[in-house]
Amino acid sequence: MNQAVTPNVRTGKITAAPNPATGALLGEVPNTPEEDYASIFNQARRAQKIWAQKSFAQRHKHLIKMRNHIRDNADDLARLISDSNGKTRMDALITEVLPCQLACDWYGKNAAKVLAPERRGPSSLLWVGKRSEVRHEPLGVVGIISPWNYPLSIPFGEILMGLMAGNAIVLKVAAATPLVGKAIEEIIAAGELPDGLFSHIVGSGGRVSTAMFENGIDKLFFTGSVPTGKQLMAQAAETLTPVSLELGGKDPMIVLKDADLERAANGAAWAGYQNAGQSCGGVERIYVHESVYDRFVTLLADRTRALRHGVPNDECSVDIGSMTTASQRLTVEKQLAEAVASGATIVAQSEGPGHGDGHFHPATLVTDVDHAMTLMREETFGPIMPVMPFRTEDEAVELANDSPMALTASIWTRDTRHGKQLANRIKGGVVAINDHLYTHAMSDVPWGGPGESGIGRTHGPEGLMEMTKPKVVNWDWLKAKRNLWWYPQDRSSYNAIRNALYLVAPRSPFDFLRAAVKVLPVMIRKMYF
Structure with missing residues (x-):
């Protein structure tokens, strides 16, 4: 998405938002004081710990309140987006307002199923006693930097994915559409989230992105131009912060x-x-x-x-x-x-x-x-x-x-x-x-998309997964005293492991049986006696 320099005029600590179709001033939004950045991120971390303990059903109730606010204020939202971006009222309604309401429903209803822990059995006879569970844990604090071409639907979908996955959100909208950012604040407020779980920072894009990395966000979601995406990726590399980039299209x-x-x-x-x-x-x-x-x-x-x-x-x-x-x-x-x-x-x-x-x-x-x-x-x-x-x-x-x-x-x-x-x-x-x-x-x-269209995915089950980090919990139901490869090591243990290769890749059924005869007695003796 080619996010060029915006027409907004910054005077002191105010961001002015003109109507691009008429030049008329729509309003002014105070910039967030930079000295407040650190406290915003600290508060987000505290709120996220509380939010992560809530069930998916509890989180869904907050999204229902947001959905209803969007429904009841659809005309005002479409008008604000249209005036801020220059698109028609119909464009604003069908490509921004309606998708946001649909997203509240889909993520609210499906996050629990998509992010449910997954049980996995043993991948080989060698791990016969092992069981695993893959859990999808929240990232923590997610940063979102969004563009001016779809100032509501792009960031709001990512906000919903992040919230349903159990994260806190810090949002930076494009400087050309700050009033839409304020409208997002109102939608989130209607959801009655814990204090500090969502924050919207108004200010210089470069300064806000730097603050996100300096304050240890757990992942950055950026939608914008290819050059800016590459700059942010290079900046993220300094702290090994993962990024999801939705960039250009031709x-x-x-x-x-x-x-x-x-x-x-x-x-x-x-x-x-x-x-x-x-x-x-x-x-x-x-x-x-x-x-x-x-x-x-x-x-x-x-x-x-x-x-x-x-x-x-x-x-x-x-x-x-x-x-x-x-x-x-x-x-x-x-x-x-x-x-x-x-x-x-x-x-x-x-x-x-x-x-x-x-x-x-x-x-x-x-x-x-x-x-x-x-x-x-x-x-x-x-x-x-x-x-x-x-x-x-x-x-x-x-x-x-x-x-x-x-x-x-x-x-x-x-x-x-x-x-x-x-x-x-x-x-x-x-x-x-x-x-x-x-x-x-x-x-x-x-x-x-691939190539210079970006890295990662948003929306759908894949988008929800992008908002999490996998954790494997593994256990052994055989309750042996020791594993075969633990100390003390000896030749019999080595031979057992060597013969186990034929359990995994036997030349014939007889080859498998012969290997089993050589492996199992040693395993039982070493693990239980």
Whole structure:
């Protein structure tokens, strides 16, 4: 997720939050005094010890209260997110508010099953008396640094996973959306958690991340740009602090010759232009079979021109709002200009809102592109969709995989079975068939990708596991006086261990029986007499 420099103005100890679509000041949030950082982390550790003793059912009751608060304040939350980020009210409701309510239910109901202790029997005859239990213990204090493109749903899902796993949470939201951070505080307050279990720090991202490491957080969850993720990983290495990083996406969409082109064009418009293209899991590259290329481009061009572009409002009379930051808009403009200078063609654009103070960029469909262009290689994170034709599926796979980022991808075909087979060849944490940009809202499946798309996973059982550390409890029900390999050692013990190799890997059944005859008497004599 390309998290560029934010437009917020810091004056003294205040963070100001302007509306990116209008330039109007939404409000100001006091920065957390740095001298309070240490006490915040200390209080979190004390509260976590109490919280970890609660059952999953008890923790779930707190999430129900949060869920109900979200439900009862959905319109206000959608409006605040829209005003803070620039996305439309509908975008805010469907991609942020609703997923948070769904997440409260799923994590609350499923954490106990996912994180239940697991009994494991002996893996070999050599360990016949041993039994093990794998327990998933809380990490302790978890740090979360979240971005401005989904300022509610990204951090809130991680907060819920951390809480249900028994952790305390210290959150740092993006400087561009501090008021959404305050809204998260209100949701958490409705959950009536123990004092200090959750804290939200407002301030410099670099200073807060340093404080997290200095105060010994047990894991950092970061969502943002690839360069910043690498910096945080290097910083975490100094204290061997584990990290989970959800970073960039340059996600491909492959349209096969048998695809439903109407659905594909509609899906591309949504997944490429939604949130003004500021989605790490959105469509950033489209590859279309040459036999249907012209028809697809015509359909997508029509949908691009038809989009209503303007300042988001309660009447939901626009389809695309503004971008969130001026610097990100400039990045998009630069990539587009470079591509056009190199021969790319702008086929269609949405009609913008005209002059104003907002960070608007029209939805733009581009053809005549190639992989030498920055537009096709680096994350754009804006409402630009470049389209290329391909001849063979092998060529499409090669083009789709030609990126260090592999967060998501999609394949469009009427043959679902073939789509699933082709998905095996596509790099990506998520490969969808005939859809794109929605699985982040599904609490039951993992989110994340390999390469420069990050490390680790959030969401689903895998996300809950990321919030824990495994502990093995092992015991022996045979109750022997000593193990065969304990002191004093002698030749008979050595020979018994040597013959045990044939118990594990016998050449034949007779080989196994002969080894057993040689091992068992020595084991009994050495262990019990």
